[in-house]
Amino acid sequence: MRPWRIVRREAAAVDDGWPEGMHPVLRRIYAARGIAAAREVEHRLAHLLAPQQLGGMERACELLEQALRQQQRIVVVGDFDADGATGTAVAVRGLRLLGAAEVDFQVPNRFTHGYGLSPALVEELLPRRPQLILTVDNGVAAHAGVAAANAHGIAVIVTDHHLPGDALPAAAALVNPNLDGDGFPSKALAGVGVMFYVLLALRARLRGSGWFAGRAEPDLSTLLDLVALGTVADLVPLDYNNRILVEAGLRRIRAGLACAGVAALIESSKRNAATLCAGDLGFALGPRINAAGRLDDMRLGIACLLCDEPRRARELADTLSAINAERRDLQAQMVEQGEATVAQYLARHGADTLPLGVVLFEPEWHVGVVGLVASKLKERLHRPVIACAPAGEGSDEIKASGRSIAGFHLRDALAEVDAREPGLIQRFGGHAMAAGLSLSMARLHDFAAAFDAVARRRLDAALLDPVLHTDGCLDAADYDLELARQLRFAGPWGQAFPEPLFDDEFQLIDWKTMGETHLRLNLRHARCREPLAAVMFGGYQGSPPPARLRAAFQLGIDDWNGRERLRLLIRHIEPL
Known part of the structure; x- marks a missing residue:
């Protein structure tokens, strides 16, 4: 196994359309991620790809309109991860907004049903007498489950984003941007994103058929906090289209417009809604939803996301937080076991045989x-x-x-x-x-x-060869709290659109541990007059950090006690 190697990203050519006041470091960061024009960071909902471009959409919307007009009983079948949970909540909330009278949901239990729409799950649904099953974030491989539903006269609409196998299930309609021949330009939609697109297309179809005559159209943007959460939590690439969805959801959350369940998760995870960023969705909220499906029953997570009563939502969010704490402890034990197994193998056989x-x-x-x-x-x-x-x-x-x-x-x-x-x-x-x-x-x-x-x-x-890609070094003036604030909200950062990471050389002034495994450091930079505070979570390995070091770091913000201070968040250290 080889040590990590720092490699600086190369910036693409940049046009002249950037706002005059944009920080040059931010321009450099965007260029290194392949963005050459200001319009590519204008995350307006008007720039979303058209829903009608998704294959299978017309047939899916035809069936859903029929279900609404005939007041059919619809059961949404989701998945037991955060994408499936948010997608299920989006489907249930969205269909109700569009006028569906009987919408219920079911999610398979990881331990009894296995993944996705299965024959066993279909049998379990029969007492509810569903007339239409709508899958979210699953179904493209559910050959047996779809066949079982068909055998009982239940139509199935599959919405999914997973890669298909050699054959497709015999669903009444199938919407998935990753099907062979589908011309939808973004293949990175999460399951919740696919479901949101179905609702957008269905609303357009209903508008054209006069469904909303005499009443206001529902505002589907109220679902974007859920779309953002599921998209980030599922670690799909944040291409331009996904960044539009995520940024729109974050704007709603920061404006205090999140649904009660998302607001409760933010409060339970001790985050600040007004400054929430994509990283908080991925590292604080998403794991709490996922924990329900990993250790308990994802219906808890979905119930939280569907809850409109703040006190009850907070109770559910606190339950999810407790399950997540249990998950962290179990994960730590299992990782320790796995590392010990690998270490024993290496000691016995050598690294070359791994x-x-x-x-x-x-x-x-x-x-x-x-x-x-x-x-x-x-x-x-x-x-x-x-x-x-x-x-x-x-x-x-x-x-x-x-x-x-x-x-x-x-x-x-x-x-x-x-x-x-x-x-x-x-x-x-x-x-x-x-x-x-x-x-x-x-x-x-x-x-x-x-x-x-x-x-x-x-x-x-x-x-x-483990490579750590950085955005290079910073000038002395760039070690600045205002730049840290700009970088925090300049994304949304995430998979395939990484958060800015810099590298430079420092001298260690002093250090101490936080807890058992974290480091708090004071560093001196040759070009900076004042020392720089830094923290490295999980950085203490039992020995002092080097006196002279090269570090890969983010410009972070320490907001302890409500006062903001610049603090470097170190991701990697190597001695000089």
Whole structure:
């Protein structure tokens, strides 16, 4: 395993259309992310891609209009992650706004149903006598579940964003920007984004058919706080279209217009709604929603997002926070176990023999947390990792979740394993950077060998070089609280549109620990007259930081006790 290497981003050419007062550092940051014109950071809802460009939209809206006019019973089937939960809430709220009288929801339980629309879930829905099932963030691989619904005379509309397999389910309509031949320009929509687009297209169709005659059209922008939360939490690339959605949702939240559930989650996580940014959605709110699906029942999360009574919403949000705290403790234990297993392997066999595609299994691991373990170990090892756990107590089935590195398409790798060894994987699905699968306990070693073999064929040696991309160094005048404020809100930053990160050389003045693992430092910069306060979370490894160091850092803001101060947030340190 190789040490991290700092590489400075190269800026693209910039046109002359930037506002005169824009900070030159911000111009440089935008250019390094491929933005060459001011219009590309104007996140206006008017610039959203047209919903009608999504394939399958016309048929889906036709069926939904029919369901509204006939007052059919609609059941929304979501997923047990934050994208699925927010998407379900958007679907239920949006359809009610558009005039649906009977809209209910169901989400599979990770431990009893497995993922997505399954025959078992359809059977469970039958007492509700649904006439239409609308999936959100799932369904593109639900062949058996759709067939079961069809057998009972229930039409299914699939809305999803996951990559399809070789065949599609026999749904009455299917909306997914990642279907072969779909001309929708943005393939990065999250499941909640796809659902929001369906509602926009449905409203336009209803407008044209006179549905709103004599009454005001509903304002679907009231759903954008949920769209922003699900989009950021699902780690989809924040392309221009997604940045418009996220920024619009953040503006609503900062203006105090979030729904009661989102407002309660912000309060429970001790964040400030007026200064909320995309990072808060991803690192504070999203994990609280996800925790319900990982350790309990995602219906708790959805109930919070659908709640309109502030006191009850806060009770639900506090319950989610408690579940999330339990999840953090469990995750820490599992990561420690995984790291110990890797360390033992390295001590016994050496680093050169470590698989390029790492597969880890512990019989006591919790199936709801293995994806987070894979993510942490992927960061430490800088190679694709799949973490596995028993599907249930006494089960001979394994459920696994994987995380990948840039340049290695995880779902395609699993598809290659499946093609080379049919039957080895029972089910799989996902994206380039994350995927899930199930297999027999008896075939675990076969799978580990097959996955490593595919990784060795597909992974170029250069991809294993852990690179930290930065935006270069700052002038002395740029170590400035006002620039830190501008950078905080200049995004929204996220996946594929990374938050600004700088690097430079410093001299250590003094340091101390915070808690057991965090560092608080005072640094001297050659070009700055005053010392710079800094913090590095998780940076204490049992020895003092170097006296002279190179650091990769963000310009952060310490707002303790309501007073804002500049503080560097250090991400990486190396000695000089």
